[in-house]
Amino acid sequence: MISVSNVDKYYGTFQALTNVTLNVKQGERVVICGPSGSGKSTLIRCFNGLEFHNAGTIRIDGIDVEEDSKDLRRLRQEVGMVFQQFNLFPHLTILENLTIGPMKVQKISRADAEARARKYLERVHIPEQADKYPAQLSGGQQQRVAIARSLCMETRIMLFDEPTSALDPEMINEVLDVMVELADTGITMVCVTHEMGFARKVADTMVFMEAGQIVEVSPPEKFFTNPESERCKMFLNQILEH
Amino acid sequence: MAAQKRTTLKAFLNATPVAVGLYFIVIFGLIWLAFSGAQAMGYNWQWYRMPQYFYRLTDDGFQWGEIVVGLLKTIQLSGTAFIFATLLGLLVALLRLSGLVVGTAVAVVFLEFVRNMPILVLLYLFYYVLGPIFKFDRYTASIMCLAVFHAALISEIFRAGINAVPKGQWEGATSIGMTKAQAYRYIVLPQSIKFMLPPMTGEVVHLVKSSAIVSVIAVAELTTIGRNLISDTYMSFEIWFTIAVVYLVLTLILSMGVTRIEKKFAVKT
Numbered sequence: 001m002i003s004v005s006n007v008d009k010y011y012g013t014f015q016a017l018t019n020v021t022l023n024v025k026q027g028e029r030v031v032i033c034g035p036s037g038s039g040k041s042t043l044i045r046c047f048n049g050l051e052f053h054n055a056g057t058i059r060i061d062g063i064d065v066e067e068d069s070k071d072l073r074r075l076r077q078e079v080g081m082v083f084q085q086f087n088l089f090p091h092l093t094i095l096e097n098l099t100i101g102p103m104k105v106q107k108i109s110r111a112d113a114e115a116r117a118r119k120y121l122e123r124v125h126i127p128e129q130a131d132k133y134p135a136q137l138s139g140g141q142q143q144r145v146a147i148a149r150s151l152c153m154e155t156r157i158m159l160f161d162e163p164t165s166a167l168d169p170e171m172i173n174e175v176l177d178v179m180v181e182l183a184d185t186g187i188t189m190v191c192v193t194h195e196m197g198f199a200r201k202v203a204d205t206m207v208f209m210e211a212g213q214i215v216e217v218s219p220p221e222k223f224f225t226n227p228e229s230e231r232c233k234m235f236l237n238q239i240l241e242h
Numbered sequence: 243m244a245a246q247k248r249t250t251l252k253a254f255l256n257a258t259p260v261a262v263g264l265y266f267i268v269i270f271g272l273i274w275l276a277f278s279g280a281q282a283m284g285y286n287w288q289w290y291r292m293p294q295y296f297y298r299l300t301d302d303g304f305q306w307g308e309i310v311v312g313l314l315k316t317i318q319l320s321g322t323a324f325i326f327a328t329l330l331g332l333l334v335a336l337l338r339l340s341g342l343v344v345g346t347a348v349a350v351v352f353l354e355f356v357r358n359m360p361i362l363v364l365l366y367l368f369y370y371v372l373g374p375i376f377k378f379d380r381y382t383a384s385i386m387c388l389a390v391f392h393a394a395l396i397s398e399i400f401r402a403g404i405n406a407v408p409k410g411q412w413e414g415a416t417s418i419g420m421t422k423a424q425a426y427r428y429i430v431l432p433q434s435i436k437f438m439l440p441p442m443t444g445e446v447v448h449l450v451k452s453s454a455i456v457s458v459i460a461v462a463e464l465t466t467i468g469r470n471l472i473s474d475t476y477m478s479f480e481i482w483f484t485i486a487v488v489y490l491v492l493t494l495i496l497s498m499g500v501t502r503i504e505k506k507f508a509v510k511t
Binding site: 048049050073076077080081083085086087088089090091100101104105106149150153 | 414428
C-alpha cells in the first residue's frame, strides 16, 4: 500500500531524512515514534505531498509521489491527514468544513455530502455540533471534526501527525478513543504519536526514528519489552517513566 | 500618588461635558481663525449663493446643481477605477505569490515602477503619451491612471492579507485534495478578507481623494467643477470650503460603511 525506499530529504543543507525505507500493507496500523526533530512528521508529510523528498521513491497505492505529478490530487483523495493543530477552516461551520471537500473536490451533491458529513460526525460522537464554528468547540472536539473531515473524503489511508500533542490532557482520551474505533474499521493508519498506551492498543508495527533514520521496526510486543537498539530502549525508558 | 493624580486628570479630560466642550473650543477656534483672517482681507462672503450649485428650482422644475453632478462623476470615476484596481491588484498579488520566477519579477517591476512615480506623472503618461497612441479619451485615461496606481497599492494589501492566513489552512485544504485555485477561492481568500478590510478602507478613501488629480486634464469631476465655478464667480473661499466638506462627507460615509462590513467578517466564536 505504502512503499518507501531509500528516501532522502533535505531542508537546504540540513538532511531531514536519510535513506528511509518502510513498507506498509493494506489495513496495517503503523505507529511512528522518536524524539522531536527525528523526521517523523517530515516522513508522513512526504506521503501526501505536503513536502517532497529529494531522492528515493515513495509509492502509495501505485501512485508515485512526485512534485509535478498529475496524480497528486488523486493521491490526496486516497490519503487523509490529521494535523497537530487541527487546521480546520475557521470561517466555515463544522458541517461546511466536512462538506467542502466532497462537494468541491469530488463534485458530489450537497445533499449527499451533508448525509456523509452527518454520518461521520456521528462516528466521532459530535453530531450535535454540526452548525457551530470551529472556535466554539473544545480542542478535543475540533480534532475529532478534523478526523471526520478526512473520513468524509472516504480515503483508504489516514495519516496522523501528532494528533494529541496540542490538546489539554483531559481531551486526549476522547480523540484516542475515536482513533481506536477507527483502527477497528480496517483503514490503513500511519500515526506519529507519543501516546504509547494507544500504540500498544492498536499498532501492528512500531517504527522508531532518530536523526532522520529509521532505527527500529518491530511488532509492539517486542518493541515495548525487548527493543533491539540501545537508543530505542533509552527513549522508551524516558517516556514511560512517568 | 502620582499615578492617582494622573488618572484623575485623564478622567477629568475624558468626562463627556469636558470633552465635548474642548472639542467645540478647538473646532470653533479654527473656524473663527479662518473667518477672521478672511475678514481682515476684506473678503466678501456670499454663502447665500451656494445652494444653487447643489440644486435649483427653476421654471423647468427641479435640477441638480454642478457640485452634485461633479460629485456623481467623482463617485463614478472612483468606483470604476476601484473595480479595475482591485482586479489588477489581485492579479499582481497572485503573480507575486505564484512562486514562478517570471510572475514574481513582473509583479515586482510593476509595483516598483508605479509606486515610485508621482501620480501626476503617471496621469500625463496615460493622457499625453498612451492616449494618442491607443486613441482613448481623457475619462478613460483618468480611470486607467487611477486603476494602475492603486492596483499597485492594493496588490500589497492582498499580499499581506493572503500571507496573514496561517500556513496550516493551505495544508488543510491541500490534504483534502483541493487545487491551489480551490484553496484560494474557498479557504484562503475568504479568510484574508478580514485582514484586508481595514487597509482597504484607507485605500478607497485614498482613491477618492487622489481622483481629484484628474482635474489637471479637465475631467469634469468635483475638483474641476470647483475650479470652474470659481473662475465664474470668484467665490473661492465658499466653494473650496464646500468642496472640502463634500469630500469629507463622502469619505466618512465610505469608512462607516466598511466598518459595518468588517463586523460581518469578524471571526465567529
